[in-house]
Amino acid sequence: MRLLLIRHGQTPSNVRRLLDTAAPGPALTPLGERQAAALPAALADERIGALYASTLLRTQLTAAPLAAELGLEVRVRAGLRELAAGELEMRGDGAAISTYLSTVFAWSAGDTGRPMPGGETGQEALARIDAVVAEAAAEGVTAALVGHGAAIRMWTAARVRNAAVDEIGHRELENTGVITVSGSPAEGWRLERWTGAPVDAEGPGAAVGPAGETTDELPDTPTA
Incomplete structure (x- = not known):
């Protein structure tokens, strides 16, 4: 079978580069709304039979246009929520982001x-x-799972056999970017495709936030 792992649309916290992981979380920016609205056309060739989202507002808003187009119920699952930032919540400094992402990829x-x-x-x-x-x-x-940048990247690097941890760390996952994998829990998963956002999100105001950023330019994480 195939899984479409879809990151939510852009939020104000993405623009501000904040580790915003608590529920219910922010809604989408105008760009995020356009990204969500573009998903049905971007995924028109997929035969999606099930649609899931996390308990955070941004994933449900992202999934809504796709659900309406397909006539599917959005199955809300707490298991898809973002990786909790804990003491780093709502921080956007380099040390916090480096600690967060280094833990995620560890x-x-x-x-x-x-x-x-x-x-x-x-x-x-x-x-x-x-x-x-x-x-x-x-x-x-084929199931579409609308989730979060860090959670999707962490799970893909851990569970997909042809996706190395370093490779995933060095790849950005844009808002409404889609990672397509095939396989099964018993046999394992294989990466098929990694696509960008359906709406061009380059230029000013197009920040993806720390959960989707590459690890290339992060400062070294303290080891204490």
């Missing part, structure tokens, strides 16, 4: 017992995402 590399400062461990994060993926896979149809 989980992908196998250090799943490492906790986010004041937050969950990789074991907990992977388990909740895996549970939703297993539910979607049991449907036996």
